[in-house]
Amino acid sequence: xxxxxRRSLVAGLVGGTLLAGCLGDDGDDSLxxxxxxxxxxxxxxxxxxxxxxxxxxxxxxxxxxxxxxGIEDFQQGSxxxxxxxxxxxxxxxxxxxxxxxxxxxxxxxxxxIYVGFGDDAFGSESGSLHALDLDGExxxxxxxxxxxxxxxxxxxxxxxAGDDQRVRAVDPDAGDERWxxxxxxxxxxxxxxxxxxxxxxxxxxxxxxxxxxxxETGEVRWQFAGEAHAITAEESAYDDAAPLFxxxxxxxxxxxxxxxxxxxxxxxxxxxxxxRRGTLFxxxxxxxxxxxxxxxxxxxxxxxxxHRLTLGGxxxxxxxxxxxxxxxxxxxxxxxxxxxDVESGAEIRSLEQFGDTVYAIGEDEIHGVGRxxxxxxxxxxxxxxxLWAGDRIVVATDEQTIGLESLT
Numbered sequence: 001x002x003x004x005x006r007r008s009l010v011a012g013l014v015g016g017t018l019l020a021g022c023l024g025d026d027g028d029d030s031l032x033x034x035x036x037x038x039x040x041x042x043x044x045x046x047x048x049x050x051x052x053x054x055x056x057x058x059x060x061x062x063x064x065x066x067x068x069x070g071i072e073d074f075q076q077g078s079x080x081x082x083x084x085x086x087x088x089x090x091x092x093x094x095x096x097x098x099x100x101x102x103x104x105x106x107x108x109x110x111x112x113i114y115v116g117f118g119d120d121a122f123g124s125e126s127g128s129l130h131a132l133d134l135d136g137e138x139x140x141x142x143x144x145x146x147x148x149x150x151x152x153x154x155x156x157x158x159x160x161a162g163d164d165q166r167v168r169a170v171d172p173d174a175g176d177e178r179w180x181x182x183x184x185x186x187x188x189x190x191x192x193x194x195x196x197x198x199x200x201x202x203x204x205x206x207x208x209x210x211x212x213x214x215x216e217t218g219e220v221r222w223q224f225a226g227e228a229h230a231i232t233a234e235e236s237a238y239d240d241a242a243p244l245f246x247x248x249x250x251x252x253x254x255x256x257x258x259x260x261x262x263x264x265x266x267x268x269x270x271x272x273x274x275x276r277r278g279t280l281f282x283x284x285x286x287x288x289x290x291x292x293x294x295x296x297x298x299x300x301x302x303x304x305x306x307h308r309l310t311l312g313g314x315x316x317x318x319x320x321x322x323x324x325x326x327x328x329x330x331x332x333x334x335x336x337x338x339x340x341d342v343e344s345g346a347e348i349r350s351l352e353q354f355g356d357t358v359y360a361i362g363e364d365e366i367h368g369v370g371r372x373x374x375x376x377x378x379x380x381x382x383x384x385x386x387l388w389a390g391d392r393i394v395v396a397t398d399e400q401t402i403g404l405e406s407l408t
Contacts, residue, residue, distance in 0.1 A: 050392075052089030054401040058082055060388045062109040064134075067092060068388055069107045071115075074098045076399070081107060081115055083136060086392060089403050093136030104130075105150045111172065112139060116147025116160055125164040131172060140175030144168060146191070154197040157215070161192040167204055169218060181218035183211065195231045198242050201257060205231060210246060212258055222258030226250075229269045243293070245280060247272045252282055254296060262296035276311045277330050283309065288318070290332050300332035307345030312353035314371040319345045319360060325369060336373035354389035361387055366395065379404075 056077035058070040063086060072082045079098030084091060096104060105116040112134060118127035127146035131139040145162030152159045158170040169178040183192050183206050196203040201212045201221060210224035230247035244255040251266035270284040280291040283306050290300045305321040316328045323342040327335040340360055352359045357376055360367040361384050368377035383398030393404040
């Protein structure tokens with residue numbers, strides 16, 4: 001879900017984007033899906049009885065047991081949390097509503113559903129934290145400052161950060177506050193982001209400042225001396241000894257709990273994509289680096305104009321600036337390249353990886369490519385902007401949400 005843009009920092013756990021294929025004609029290996037009709041919500045198309053349509057855009061979040069949880073667009077629906085049956089598109093339940101200046105975060109799925117709520121008046125310190133059971137029943141709702149990032153649930157505690165510059169630890173059952181810590185003022189309205197949690201500490205950024213806090217008390221234990229432009233956690237972010245990799249003004253730095261392990265000078269503000277199978281992927285200008293996460297040394301480099309990149313089970317996939325998808329292996333070698341038949345990579349809104357298939361979502365079409373480079377799907381779908389894939393594909397467009405037949 002799109003949240004208010006409020007920091008120059010790009011923070012997150014391991015993640016990215018993707019897509020690819022062999023250059024040439026894409027004729028017979030494509031599965032063509034017709035564009036949506038203006039049908040009522042959850043109706044099936046006569047041409048495709050396996051298809052359903054929900055008449056509001058849904059920012060698609062996590063899914064479990066055949067139900068996908070997301071946030072419904074306020075212009076077409078409630079603006080609140082929604083649970084959709086993946087198979088039929090039926091609305092299992094809705095919770096809450098918003099207007100044009102308020103929004104819920106993407107849901108966090110744990111033993112229930114956790115969402116934050118806030119408004120566009122940054123620094124208003126007006127917001128809330130909500131916990132729901134999986135059937136949509138409210139477990140608790142407590143007042144907080146505006147929350148713009150999804151809650152983090154780890155080891156029996158819910159952690160949230162708000163625009164009052166406070167980080168809170170909350171009991172997931174009753175909503176009781178276990179502790180709250182105010183982060184030092186950076187001189188302008190700001191909201192911290194929680195980028196990793198371990199058994200003993202959590203990493204929090206505000207502006208370009210990185211701090212670690214004690215999990216049990218919230219006490220600040222350490223502050224990174226440099227400027228943190230991008231943070232990514234190790235593959236096991238919820239591990240007792242998970243390191244952090246920080247993009248700085250000079251390159252990449254590894255942080256372990258409260259100490260710097262190594263620095264690698266790659267140039268200012270590189271993009272830290274994350275780790276996969278013991279390699280740290282970092283981009284800077286036209287170069288993709290594979291670094292040794294233990295020592296920081298470069299194992300390999302390759303020249304590639306990265307526009308988007310994703311790391312996942314299917315591999316490392318790049319959408320390049322010229323609108324092609326490239327699959328890069330763990331040694332930096334190109335496995336295959338496939339043109340997306342677009343003028344530039346900027347036309348691709350987002351890239352998603354589900355199972356062995358990667359999806360490139362453009363404004364007017366979706367491309368799905370298997371890990372070996374075969375094209376599994378290409379469809380014209382105006383306004384596509386979000387996608388989830390499992391037993392079937394669910395696509396959110398600018399006007400509605402559509403369930404399509406499975407590719408498997």
